[in-house]
Amino acid sequence: MIKEKIVQIKGSLVFRLWRYLYQYKWTLFLALFLTITSNLLALVGPMLSGYAINAIELGKGAVVFERVFFFCGLMILFYILSSGFSYFLSILMIDLSQKVTFKMRKDVFEKLADLPVSYFDRHQTGDIISRITYDIDTINASLSNDLVQISTSTITVIGSLLMMILISPAMVLIFGITIPISLCFTKYMANRVRPLFRRRSAKLGELNGFVEEMISGQKTIKAYHREKVMLQRFDEKNQEAVDAYYAAEYYGSMMGPSINFINNLSLSLVSVFGALLYLFGQLTLGSVSSFVLYSRKFSGPINEMANILNELQSASAAAERVFRLMDEAPESNALGETQAFTNLQGDVAIKNVDFGYHEDKIILHHLNLKADKGNLIAIVGPTGAGKTTIINLLMRFYDPHQGSITLDGVDIKKITRKNLRLSYAMVLQDAWLFHGTIYENIAYGKENTSLEEVIVAAKAAKIHSYITQLPKGYDTVLNEEGINISQGQKQLMTIARAMLLDAKMLILDEATSNVDTRTELQIREAMSNLMKEKTCFVIAHRLSTIQNADTILVLRDGNIVEQGDHLSLLKKKGLYADLYYSQFESC
Known part of the structure; x- marks a missing residue:
């Protein structure tokens, strides 16, 4: 079932990333224009180099310096313009990738707000945080760098191929041997490396989850003097993550040198074949030079594509984890959830309820309870x-497996x-406070609450006198976990919070x-x-x-x-x- 879901996610991976990009279509179209323009200007260079070489003849004084300087000047101009467009393209892609990252993080966080409690019971907090931070950052890096590289490589390969065909169709046949070898090898390695990058992302998520648990439980660890045990467990988790990372990078790194060897082989064949054609008068020296330069431009992006395939695999694994979270079933209102109380009484009845967090392990058996109003x-x-x-x-x-729970007679x-x-107003054993003022924490559950109402609730909860002794009173800022106040004081604040609710x-x-x-x-x-x-x-x-x-x-x-x-x-x-x-x- 999990494998089928992964396949389903991967099938729509490119489309789903494209939907994020398309939200900024005008920026994307401008980036595409800059990419095409920059690469076309760069592709003119080798042709101009050939023209400059053809202006050089054997013998003293046989060089037409005007033509050489003219074509060299054009080359410099075109390369400067190409570099300028590339610079603006890089800035544009950084801006675009950050916008996509912002939107993706926003969507993931909103998704977390819609997920049922059962999801958070099944997944480590650190692993969830890893998806929001590390995995989305990995996608961002791929969008800002790899997307430009792929676009540039595609244009360069197509443009170089067309220019080589114009110069010498016969010499292009050399790539009919080397390119299929490169493609077959790349496909084989991609299939082998993909699961390794998926495992790398998973192991890093597990490591983050473990670290989050250990940091939050430092007091308990020190109280029981279990530092060495935790360090050993961390070493195991860390080693698993390192091994997964090494395996992915090791096999991924084999692609670049292998493809580079094939490309160098094709370049050697081009040089030999080009020299023969020059000797037989089929090509000028400038044309041979231009063809060699275009062949390097043609094979270079293929080599670079093999090198960035590691990053693409890593981004693919990260995107799978992010979209798998986003595909989780939300805790949305079902079709039958249509009723809303306007005059609630508070009569609760539980009838023959069976429930277990796992269907094969029932916790509650035929539970019955009647609670009348008050x-x-x-x-x-x-x-x-x-x-x-x-x-x-x-x-x-959670919903019961069997039986029903009614409120004022309504399921x-x-x-x-x-x-x-x-x-319901609720006060839990684990008091939860967030980074904000004491006033904001107490007024959390009720909108537009005045300070006077908060003070009344705090007095009723016997916490007002403590708050007034603080330097800033109700404007005192608590940190994320509220650790600058005692556990009992935290709980009194949550009781005051509940007292505000009607x-x-x-x-x-x-x-x-x-x-x-x-x-x-x-x-x-x-x-x-x-x-x-x-x-x-x-x-x-x-x-x-x-x-x-x-x-x-x-x-x-x-x-x-x-x-x-x-x-x-x-x-x-x-x-x-x-x-x-x-x-x-x-x-």
Whole structure:
């Protein structure tokens, strides 16, 4: 299946790159004009050189200096003009390639925003970043350099061939032997090298993914003193990437010298055959000289094409990875997703739901749950029981294999994802803050939020006093990971962010896990205000925080083994009671 997809991508690779280029068609047409003009001017040079040589006769004073200087002057003029056009062409192609790169990166990033959560669960962050940076940069280098080289080579080969035919059709027959050998060898090596460059891109992506994971986990690595182990694993990944890179470059580098040998062989045959024709009076010395120069121009681009084939293969592998990402199925609204709530109540029902992240490994089995408007539903259980999985299903990050989930009696598959997710406010265990001011981070989920509203939410979340102690208050800029504030303070800010949303339902996934007990007691009242008249789903390990829940679901191995309120579950003396009392055994 993967192989078929790769073939499908490759079949449309050139067309898809062309669509990006064609968006700047006028720039592209100007580049084409400069390429043609520059190369045509350069192609006149060898002919003028032949005319200058023909103006030189054997014997003293037999040189017609006027003709020699005239043709040499024209040669200099044409070569200067050709170089000038080439210079402007290079600048133009750099500008064009950067525009294409910008548009491609924009499209890829927009695609990432449309992809389902499952895609990010399956792929390393570093590998995704590698596609946006390294792979697109590789495509950019190919567009700015190789595209010009291919165009130049094509025009030069065709122009040189026509000029050689005009000079001596008989001598052109020499290339009837050497060119097929070059083409066959190039095709053979291209087929062999292509998979090597594809593997090189993949291994570099894996290396980036590993490095990203290790950098983000430096505290844990140092805490467990596992630096040597990580260095060994890095060495293995690094060696795999180096080996893949070496294999691709090694076999790719064989093409240039091999094609160069064939071209030098053809040049030798041209020189010998041309000398014979000159001796028999079939060609002038100037014509032989011009033909030799044109033969070098003819064979030179073929050699250069073999040399840049490595870069083309690398760009092809990079484009495959980029377009494979762009071809991933988006998390778009299905045909049936047409409903949007205008007066949401918040009644949630889960009926006979089966689900697993892999179809052969089911996590939730025949799950049933009823949450009426304003209910507080707590979900507890040992690690791996399926608590967070329920939240993923409620938010439609994933869809159940069997069964249904309804909101106000409507199957959530019929509700637009945007409308469904805006119905929830969410505070996760992993608090996420971005590079920006504290005000921007708290106001992230609600547009056109005033500073006064943010301050009210921050006070309710018990974080306002800390913010006002900062030098710039709410204008303090956080770095990308928010590492200049504590984990607990980050979590309080995300709680304040949730308080700003006018949502009918609330999800708290270990929302106070990084907050100390005293601070937790302080914000419990604020959380109670946040939960008022909302249907709330709370995942908690601290069972003391959910004693007032309307319903407590106790999960084990994907099944609800107990269900009820706090007191009734304690009386059952089952799993919930064991979990609850185990938290106080050491007290």
